[in-house]
Amino acid sequence: MRLEMNLYGARAIYMYEMARTGRTLLQSIVSPVISTSLYFVVFGAAIGSRISYIEGVPYGAFIVPGLIMLMLLTQSVMNASFGIYFPRFVGTIYEILSAPVSAFEIVLGYVGAAATKSIVLGLIILATSELFVPVRIAHPAWMLTFLVLTALSFSLLGFILGLWADGFEKLQIVPLLIITPLTFLGGTFYSTSVLPQPWRTVTLFNPLVYLISGFRWSFFNIADVHVGISLAMTLLFLATCLAIVWWFFKTGYRLKN
Amino acid sequence: MTHAIAISHLSKTYGSGFQALKDVSLDIRHGEIFALLGPNGAGKTTLINVVCGIVIPSAGTVTVGGHDIVKDYRAARSLIGLVPQELTTDAFETPPATMRLSRGLFGKPANPAVIEKVLKELSLWDKRDSRIMTLSGGMKRRVLIAKALAHEPQILFLDEPSAGVDVALRKDMWQLVRALRASGVTIILTTHYIEEAEDMADRVGVINKGELIVVEEKAELMRKLGRKQLILELRERLDAMPAALAGHGLSLAADGMQLVYTYDTKGETTGITTLLDQVRNAGVRFKDLQTRQSSLEDIFVGLVRQR
Numbered sequence: 001m002r003l004e005m006n007l008y009g010a011r012a013i014y015m016y017e018m019a020r021t022g023r024t025l026l027q028s029i030v031s032p033v034i035s036t037s038l039y040f041v042v043f044g045a046a047i048g049s050r051i052s053y054i055e056g057v058p059y060g061a062f063i064v065p066g067l068i069m070l071m072l073l074t075q076s077v078m079n080a081s082f083g084i085y086f087p088r089f090v091g092t093i094y095e096i097l098s099a100p101v102s103a104f105e106i107v108l109g110y111v112g113a114a115a116t117k118s119i120v121l122g123l124i125i126l127a128t129s130e131l132f133v134p135v136r137i138a139h140p141a142w143m144l145t146f147l148v149l150t151a152l153s154f155s156l157l158g159f160i161l162g163l164w165a166d167g168f169e170k171l172q173i174v175p176l177l178i179i180t181p182l183t184f185l186g187g188t189f190y191s192t193s194v195l196p197q198p199w200r201t202v203t204l205f206n207p208l209v210y211l212i213s214g215f216r217w218s219f220f221n222i223a224d225v226h227v228g229i230s231l232a233m234t235l236l237f238l239a240t241c242l243a244i245v246w247w248f249f250k251t252g253y254r255l256k257n
Numbered sequence: 258m259t260h261a262i263a264i265s266h267l268s269k270t271y272g273s274g275f276q277a278l279k280d281v282s283l284d285i286r287h288g289e290i291f292a293l294l295g296p297n298g299a300g301k302t303t304l305i306n307v308v309c310g311i312v313i314p315s316a317g318t319v320t321v322g323g324h325d326i327v328k329d330y331r332a333a334r335s336l337i338g339l340v341p342q343e344l345t346t347d348a349f350e351t352p353p354a355t356m357r358l359s360r361g362l363f364g365k366p367a368n369p370a371v372i373e374k375v376l377k378e379l380s381l382w383d384k385r386d387s388r389i390m391t392l393s394g395g396m397k398r399r400v401l402i403a404k405a406l407a408h409e410p411q412i413l414f415l416d417e418p419s420a421g422v423d424v425a426l427r428k429d430m431w432q433l434v435r436a437l438r439a440s441g442v443t444i445i446l447t448t449h450y451i452e453e454a455e456d457m458a459d460r461v462g463v464i465n466k467g468e469l470i471v472v473e474e475k476a477e478l479m480r481k482l483g484r485k486q487l488i489l490e491l492r493e494r495l496d497a498m499p500a501a502l503a504g505h506g507l508s509l510a511a512d513g514m515q516l517v518y519t520y521d522t523k524g525e526t527t528g529i530t531t532l533l534d535q536v537r538n539a540g541v542r543f544k545d546l547q548t549r550q551s552s553l554e555d556i557f558v559g560l561v562r563q564r
Contacts, residue, residue: 004331006331006362006364008360008361008362008364008365008366009361009362009363009364011361012357012358012360012361012362013358013361013362015357015358015361016354016357016358019350019354020349023349090345090347090348091341091343091345092345092346092347094311094339094341094345095339095358095359095362095404096362097309097310097311098309098310098311098334098337098339099334099362099363100330100331100332100333100334100335100362100363100364101362101364102331252313256311256312256313
C-alpha cells in the first residue's frame, strides 16, 4: 500500500472546525473565562481568606492549575464530541465518509481543532488568573507538555463520546456526570494529601488526580504523586483513547453499516 | 478500456438481516448518463452508498476508474462527487465555506476560481454570503450539487435529484447535467420518474428488491414501456384461436373469454383497425373492449416473475 496522506482533507476539517469556534466565540471562550473568574472570587477570595497557604503556595495561586485543568477537560470533551456528533446527527457526515480521507486524517482534523481550542482557552484562563493572583511557573516546558497532552487526550475522549452517543443527552452526561465530579474529587481545589485514609488511596483510582498533580507540579514543584507517574498515566490515557478510536474506524462502529 | 465503474457480484445484507442488494453486477461506461430506476426501497441508494464508501459491502467488488473501492479507496473516491437524496447541509455555513470543506476533503488545494464558477453555474453566486439555513429547499439542493462539483469530479452521482424540486430548477439542473456530460463527466442518477430517465439517460437500469433486473439502452426500454394491450371481452367462450385470426400475435385469456392483442404505440401503425375487421369477419363477437398501458410497475413485476 502506498504511503500517502490527504493533508488537504485534514486541513479542511481543521479549518472548518476552527471557523465554527469563531462563530460560537461566546460559548467557546467567553463563558469559560467568566466561570473561571467566578471560581476565583468564590474559592480564592472567600475560602482563600481562611486558608492562606497549601504546602507553601498561596491558596489563590494553588487552585490555578486545577481550574485550568477543569476547564481544559470539560471543554475538550464538549468541543470534540459536538464536533463529530453534529454531522452524524444532521447527516452531513456522508461527505466525510465518502471522501478520500483516512481515519487518521479525520481524527487529525477534528481532534486537532478541539485540542487547539482547549489549549488557547487554557492559556486565556492562565492570563485571566494573573489578574487575580500572581502565578509563577517553575517548569514552563512541562506545563505546556501537560497542557497539550491533556488537551489531546480529552479531545480524543470527546471524539469517542461523539461517535458513541446516540442522543444529545448522552453528550451532556459524560462531561457533567463524569468529568466534572472526577476533577473536583481529583484535587482541583486542594492537595489530596490533606484527605484522610482510605479516601486518599481511593483518589489514586481517579485518573484525573495524575493529570492535575503533574500540571500543578509544573507550576509549583509540588505534587500529590511523582511527576513521572503523572506523565506515564497521561500517556497511557492518550494511548487508550487512540486505540479505541482506531478500533471504531476499523469496524465502522456507528459510522458505517 | 476500463469502465468508469465496474460492479461485480455485489451483495449487501444489513445488520438487521435485510438484504438490500443481491448479487448485483453492472458496468457504467465512461461519459454516459446512466439512470437507475426502481421503486422505493429497491436498493438504489444502497448501491450508490456502497460505491461511494458510505456502506460496507457484504460481498463482491467495485472498481471506480480501475481502482478498487476498498484497497485503493483514495484514488477511487477522488473521482466521485455525490449529491445525496436527503437535504443535509451545514445549516450555519455559507455556500462557499461548505464548498471549500468539500474540495479540501477530496484532496484538492483551495481554488476560489472553481468555487466561483460552480456557484455561478448553479445561480448561487448571489447567495454566497447567506447562511445555508436561510435558503429555500431548491437552493439547498443546489448547494449540495455545488459541494459535489467543488472538487471537479469525473463521476457524478445524483440520488433522486428531482425530489422536492420545482420545474425551473429541474430544467436548470438537467441543463447542467448535459453540460457536465459534454465535458466528459460520467453521470449516474436514480429516480422513480420514468420521464426523467427518458429525457436524460443513455442507458437505464431497473432495480427491484435488491436485484438488478434489467440494464438496457434507453430506446429499447422505452419500446417495452411503450407497449399497450387491447383486451376484447368476448360474448362466447372460445376453446381455441380461430384459424382466421392466427398470426396476429393474439392470445386467449380468462379461460377463453378474452382476446388479448399487444401492440407498440410508437410503431407506425398499430394494426388495430385491421384486427377488428378480421375479428368480425371471423364471426367472433365481443361485448366490451379496453386498452391497458403497461406501467413501470407492471414491467417491474413482469421482469421479476421472469426470473
